Amino acid sequence: xxxxxxxxxxxxxxxIGAVFFILGGIGLIRMPDVYNRMxxxxxxxxxxxxxxxxxxxxxxxxxxxxxxxxxxxxxxxAPVGASAMARAAYKSGVPLWExxxxxxxxxxxxxxxxxxE
Amino acid sequence: MMxxxxxxxxxxxxxxxxxxxxxxxxxxxxxxxxxALDAITNVTAGLLILIAxxxxxxxxxxxxxxxxxxxxxxxxxxxRYLEGGL
Numbered sequence: 001x002x003x004x005x006x007x008x009x010x011x012x013x014x015x016i017g018a019v020f021f022i023l024g025g026i027g028l029i030r031m032p033d034v035y036n037r038m039x040x041x042x043x044x045x046x047x048x049x050x051x052x053x054x055x056x057x058x059x060x061x062x063x064x065x066x067x068x069x070x071x072x073x074x075x076x077x078a079p080v081g082a083s084a085m086a087r088a089a090y091k092s093g094v095p096l097w098e099x100x101x102x103x104x105x106x107x108x109x110x111x112x113x114x115x116x117e
Numbered sequence: 118m119m120x121x122x123x124x125x126x127x128x129x130x131x132x133x134x135x136x137x138x139x140x141x142x143x144x145x146x147x148x149x150x151x152x153a154l155d156a157i158t159n160v161t162a163g164l165l166i167l168i169a170x171x172x173x174x175x176x177x178x179x180x181x182x183x184x185x186x187x188x189x190x191x192x193x194x195x196x197r198y199l200e201g202g203l
Contacts, residue, residue, distance in 0.1 A: 025136025089148035
């Protein structure tokens, strides 16, 4: 009985993850510049992957420990990867969207082409 | 019943892959392609663990973990290359 309930909860979690993947893909197409696309896609795909892994771990309870290991690894590395991507996009000179109100890195040492000294 | 459910699930993941593939092909800059590739690797990891469940083999979960580690390392390398530090 408990196993059946966990199975259905796992299927629902897998569908939630798939819907978040689709939302990330739509945001990747619809958003105007690379920074908006990044904030639409990285967080949703991270949540979708974590949800699918947890759903599979609930459907197959012997795999739950390794599923939790994968979830912890994703939660540790996805923000690092997103931050590195944003830095790389800014430093390689991708222009901001024309509707951007404020650029807090303007004139700072992280501005593109300006060295640290 | 369960077959239709998992077929729908994998079809949703395929649709998400194609949505990201559009941005990977048509991205105006290299950073757009990098972001799209990161989304595709995440979708692929989810697909791998679904395949692990459907085939019932525990070894594919390890494959998913190694794939996640390697995609992270590759993403860091590409980001360092784009910002000129490599």
